[in-house]
Every structure is written in structure tokens, then in C-alpha cells.
Amino acid sequence: MNSKTPSGLSPQNAQKVQEAMAEIQRGASELIGAEYIASLVGKYYQSGERFIVKAGFDPTAPDLHLGHTVLLQKLATFQRYGGDVKFLIGDFTATIGDPSGKSETRKQLSPEEVQANAQTYKEQVFKILDPKYTEVCFNSKWLHELGVGGLVHLTSKFSVARMLERDDFEKRYQENRPISIIEFIYPLLQGYDSVALNCDIELGGNDQKFNLLVGRTLQRAYGLPKEQSVLTVPLLEGLDGVNKMSKSLGNYIGVTEKHCAMYAKIMSISDVLMWKYYDLLSLKSLSEIEALKNGVDSGEIHPKKVKEDLALEITAKYHSLPLAHEAKREFDAVFSKDDTPSDIPEMEFQSGIWICELLKLAGLCSSTSQARRDIQGGGVKIDKQKIIDENYRFESGSYVLQIGKRKFIKAIIK
Numbered sequence: 001m002n003s004k005t006p007s008g009l010s011p012q013n014a015q016k017v018q019e020a021m022a023e024i025q026r027g028a029s030e031l032i033g034a035e036y037i038a039s040l041v042g043k044y045y046q047s048g049e050r051f052i053v054k055a056g057f058d059p060t061a062p063d064l065h066l067g068h069t070v071l072l073q074k075l076a077t078f079q080r081y082g083g084d085v086k087f088l089i090g091d092f093t094a095t096i097g098d099p100s101g102k103s104e105t106r107k108q109l110s111p112e113e114v115q116a117n118a119q120t121y122k123e124q125v126f127k128i129l130d131p132k133y134t135e136v137c138f139n140s141k142w143l144h145e146l147g148v149g150g151l152v153h154l155t156s157k158f159s160v161a162r163m164l165e166r167d168d169f170e171k172r173y174q175e176n177r178p179i180s181i182i183e184f185i186y187p188l189l190q191g192y193d194s195v196a197l198n199c200d201i202e203l204g205g206n207d208q209k210f211n212l213l214v215g216r217t218l219q220r221a222y223g224l225p226k227e228q229s230v231l232t233v234p235l236l237e238g239l240d241g242v243n244k245m246s247k248s249l250g251n252y253i254g255v256t257e258k259h260c261a262m263y264a265k266i267m268s269i270s271d272v273l274m275w276k277y278y279d280l281l282s283l284k285s286l287s288e289i290e291a292l293k294n295g296v297d298s299g300e301i302h303p304k305k306v307k308e309d310l311a312l313e314i315t316a317k318y319h320s321l322p323l324a325h326e327a328k329r330e331f332d333a334v335f336s337k338d339d340t341p342s343d344i345p346e347m348e349f350q351s352g353i354w355i356c357e358l359l360k361l362a363g364l365c366s367s368t369s370q371a372r373r374d375i376q377g378g379g380v381k382i383d384k385q386k387i388i389d390e391n392y393r394f395e396s397g398s399y400v401l402q403i404g405k406r407k408f409i410k411a412i413i414k
Helices: 011-025 034-047 066-080 111-125 140-155 167-174 181-196 206-221 259-267 271-281 286-298 303-318 321-337 355-361 368-376
Strands: 030-032 051-057 083-089 134-138 201-205 229-233 346-349 380-382 397-403 407-413
Touching: 011 034, 011 066, 030 034, 030 206, 034 051, 034 229, 051 066, 051 181, 066 083, 066 201, 066 229, 066 271, 083 111, 111 134, 134 140, 140 181, 181 206, 201 206, 206 229, 259 303, 259 321, 271 286, 271 303, 286 303, 303 321, 346 355, 355 368, 355 397, 368 380
Parallel strands: 051 083, 051 201, 083 134, 201 229, 346 407
Antiparallel strands: 030 229, 380 397, 397 407
């Protein structure tokens, strides 16, 4: 991901470009077209000319979690160095379905679901992005206008052989599993977004690399005097430290989590994973993070103190610094005294529900198998009493369930 400093810059601006490129490449999985990005940043420092950075979001879920914000953080980084962000909500492409590395077509959304989820995204992204340099776009604006003739013309720009270079398509083809034509069209429509928006740079998760590269190909095919650079970011592991952050796995930290829950969840990550969270989510500079690592390695700084600073920073970003400190006090009280938090989430279940199923549905365990293991290991409590019966079923009433010192849920059994 090396890049050359553009020629013709003053020594001061050349240094600024080098520092900017270090931050841009920080934590990235891959960067294609680094020299072009360096030239754009150089123009910004030299003349104030800004450039276009795009990232697409299919509104398939109503809430963002910290895994989503890895991409948002990178967009915010570009804004500091001259990027105008096109926050693209794929309201058209979301109605198609893209496997995104999965083995089957994703569920299609109704227009009403798309619009409701898109509105939620719009309300949340400005916790990170600067509204002054952000335009929220909907790709239905130009894809509806494309029409049948335009779509046929678009499909002529790409071959089936190139499409089968995408890993998940190739695997399904070799295993004689169906791939619909509409799934071939999806990457073309995503790539056409880059044509319509005249993008200089496109960002996405590392599972989206193929689709992002299609944008480069189509910009050439449609005669644009540019070829967008592509930056991919890694998928952030969730609280289990193994799987990518996901609501379905219950290992997520939501952007709209209450401050005490957010702080406690961040404190629950491992000391090893903590550094990846610093690289991808913190606003601390690379040199500051390196100093913290050296302090921990030398024994001068305790890892818990470093993790507390991370939890405070992230919680303050989505709430406020006073609420972040309140969350720390609450966490410290629970951690040191084994108290029950004053503000824990409530969920309702039907009488007779199996404890392992409840723990999974509540997001306290990733699976019923994990719930069994936690019970067998003595890590599950009901109303502060350790439970050892993995076949336990709940009767009607109110119960506080706890796993370890940090995971709580109030279960209302009807």
C-alpha cells in the first residue's frame, strides 16, 4: 500500500500528504490506486480542491453497530484530508439481493422496509461524519432512470468469465448451485453508481473487493477521465473475538446502545482484540497508540487502564463524556462489588422457554451450545443464584439473568 508523494509540493505540504496517507492506510486491508489518492490529497493542500469519496450501504438492518462504523471512521478520515463523502444508500440495489460472500441470495426488502431502515441510517451516521462534507444519496435516483435500454448497454460492458472470478459465484457454479442473472446484475449496478457519482475513491469491506473493482472497470468503459481508487477495510470481530460483529450472533455493540451497556461491552473484549479496536475505531494517532502498546509491553501501563480509555472514548463519542464517566463508575461498582447494574435491558418471553434458548435470543450467548457450556462451567446466574440445570425452563415472573460480571438481561416471562 505504498504511495509516492506528488511532485511540485512544498516541503510542508509534502509532509502533510505523507501524514495523511499514513492515516488513510491505517488499519486498511488493501489499497488500490494509492498514488492517485496521494495526488488528490496533494491538490487539496495546494489549492483547496476537494475530491469525491463514496461508500454504499444497503439498508438491510435498522441499526448500526461498531462493525459498521469502521467504514464510517475511514470516511471521516478522508473528510479531514479533502474528501467530500457520498454516503450512498442503496435503496434500489437493496431490493435485489447480493450474496456478499454468502452461499445464497439475500432476502429482498419491501420499499417500506428500505425507507424505514434508510431513515435510521441517516439519523446515525452524523455521529461520525461531518454533515458539511457529506451528501446522503439514494441510487434509485439514477438506476430508475437507467431503463431497459441502459441496463442492456450496461451488461455489455462486462463478461460472464469476469463475473465468475468472484469467489462465491465461482464456488456456487462449480458446486452446481443456482446463480440468478439478477445476482450478476447487482455488481454492475453497484459499479454504475461510481459512474453516476463521478467517484474518485470507493470504500468497502474486504468482502466487497470484487464489486468495488467493477466500478473501476465501468468508469473506463463509460469514458470517465479517471479510475477510482479502492480501499477495503477489515471486518471487525465482535465480543467473542472470533466471528465478525453481527446482531444475529449476539456479539455486537450497537451505536444506539445505552451508555452503561456500551462501556461494559467494550470492557469485555480481550486485551489482544483491544488493539484492533484502537486501530479501527479510536481517534488517537498512530504514534499515540504505539506509545500505549510500548507502555503495556514494558509494564509501565496496565492493559485495563488502556481498555478503560478506549471504552471512555467510544462511549463519549456516541453519548457524551459525562455519561461515559457515569458508565465507568457503574461498571467499576458492578465489577468490584458484584452488584446488579441499575439500568439493564428487558426482554419478554413466553412461559416454558428453555434457558439455553432464552440466553441465545437475549444475545447473552451466541448459540444454545455455548449456553450449555456456560451453564456447565458455572457462569450463569438467575437472580444472583448460580444455575446448574441446563434443562431449566422458566415459569411466569421476572428474572435477572447474568453471565460473568458484565452481561445482564431482565427476562419478563409471560
